Amino acid sequence: MPVTAVTTDADALTMTLVGEFPSPVERLWRAFTDPRQLERFWGPPGYPSTFERFDFEPGGFAHYTMTSPQGETFRGRWEFVAIHPETGFEVLDAFADESWQPAEGMPVSRMRFEFEATASGSRFTSTTQFSSLEGLEQTLAMGAVEGSTLALNQLDIVLQDLRAYAEGKGTRTEILTDQHVRITRLINGPRELVWRAYTEPELMKQWLLGPDGWRMTVCEIDPTVGGRYRYAWAPEEGTEGEPFGFDGETLLVEPARRTVTTERMTGTDFASTTNDLTLYEEDGATLVTTLIEYPDKEVRDMVLATGMTDGMETSYARLERVLAPLV
Template structure:
């Protein structure tokens, strides 16, 4: 489990999670900015995520949907507000409707992801800022801390060396529920080679 600290500050209206990893910052950054990688750990194990859009630039938008074991789903979005490559990024995170559009009547929050080198690899500090104490308490009661902890417990498997992960495994399937299977394909090579593999 990579999480080393979890701090809720009701005065500052923040939830801060610190996690340490034994990989370089660049590898951790890629895991968060590549839609095929982040969807493997953004949702808790029983609520896997699928990203249909994931823009890692200011003004960009990410859209994702988490699907539960009973087939029900919960959609969300990120509005990218700041990006400092391999150092930090900030998004506005909120709930979305079936069409992927933001639900303005539901709470949204600011999330800052800060990446730093450590002696053993890298550290990610995620600080979520809420608009009110009521909002913090509401999302806390919805299981945000437990869900985030469960989701981050999946990161180590994603951070494995891609060469090892892909060795003699051009296509892999993962059972994520009674009626759900995630199919992944890893292609290594130049941009041209990757493009040709998908056409």
Template structure:
């Protein structure tokens, strides 16, 4: 077990958990920065976690659920107060409802995660600050200490499984729930470079093209909340075309952008439903983790779109982004 000590201080209203890992500091940090890794250990073994949002930047937010063996669901959130990669991050941790709003019937707490290098190994010190002795006792009574011990006991397996998250792997989709899909891809480039590639029209027209033989003659980019965007693609051999339109709902450069999207054009029904797309960029040792959470109106639409080979098309574009834009 990586946990070496647990110290509870009722006077200071804190609980401090120290855990040691036989991996470099950056690899341990990336386990918390990458939601695909984080959800493999954050919940105890019988309550695995799913992160539907994970914006690891000051002012960002994470939302997750933990599902028990009987199908019961516990939901939580993090509000990021401070992030100093790869040395520390601080969050407000609390319980939430299905719509993401805080559940004020249960306590929230402040948590500080401090990462230290020790040669080829690393140490994580997690300090939880409670609001009162009653809340400390309530959360400990709910199994918080044992839950953290069990969760950290799973980190070693995640840290050893480097291949699953390697930068050379193609884009992959994971179904989060009935209407939500997360597409992930590590891009070889900095967060700032990848953000610019998504918000500079001259760059977008070089890589966001899908199959070979297609071009993007129209690229009207949106960079502010409420601003509309419009992309038009065409098959240069046949003249077939389709269009994506939408608007910006949230934007926090260079880490997060939320947009609506509706497709139209050849072969697309006029009443085709739209989606909400949440783009998050997170720095990792291998490059930038691009996470795109897509929310569909229903499960049938989700499955229909995924069945078109959408993710393969995205991988073609992401590979072109690395080769035609970032490589230079």
């Protein structure tokens, strides 16, 4: 993982994070100063940011909103204090209210972002200076160390060309925490078309079949917040296996970009998961990322042991074949 250290100093009232990356320092700088790139990693998995304002100059402001899988929003703001091209910048960092003013009762800190070249690429260091021990402790209690680490560990994807990062590598599963797993797959095709494949039953029934020899018998989708869905599969004649299905509720929809649903195996009392699907397009290809939140480590390991990744890869390969004539 890119983040190599996170330390806190109660005497100095600081929290410091260090990350090492195999990319040139110029590329690292662009990732932090382009709001569209910042949106891909500024926020832990499941809480992506949308930057609505980014005035990158001393005295300017950046406004961003993080949106949880349940649709909750958390606002933040930066006031740019100093900028040193390609070596660093400093901001006053604060939680924000609806008018983008510092939220009452929340700490305001000074963050220093530093970028330096190394023999193997570049190093990023952020140092957050608090005005009081209370502010430091309040921020740590909100999970700042864990959240910052998970957020910055997404940066390696951003720094690479999307095709170089994912093309030809199939479906990849990464365990992020005891409860969270991230699954990625590059699909050759535009984001709008991939979104249709996830929301139009006639398209979905052509690719979301899992292993060969199975057919989709039920595909009911209501892709609106609060809407329900239901999928079911059965083996073809001569294929072993028992019919099964999943159902759930749509929690969040950002058309052609993100959808969050619950998922439960139909007819069982198994605990449900939360599936956070995001689509990112670059150079005519779309990175499909699914962040799955399990109730606990035991359920996570049980599901992964079923060979889920292999089944998803078969479906994704079929999806590319289905989309090819439409691209």
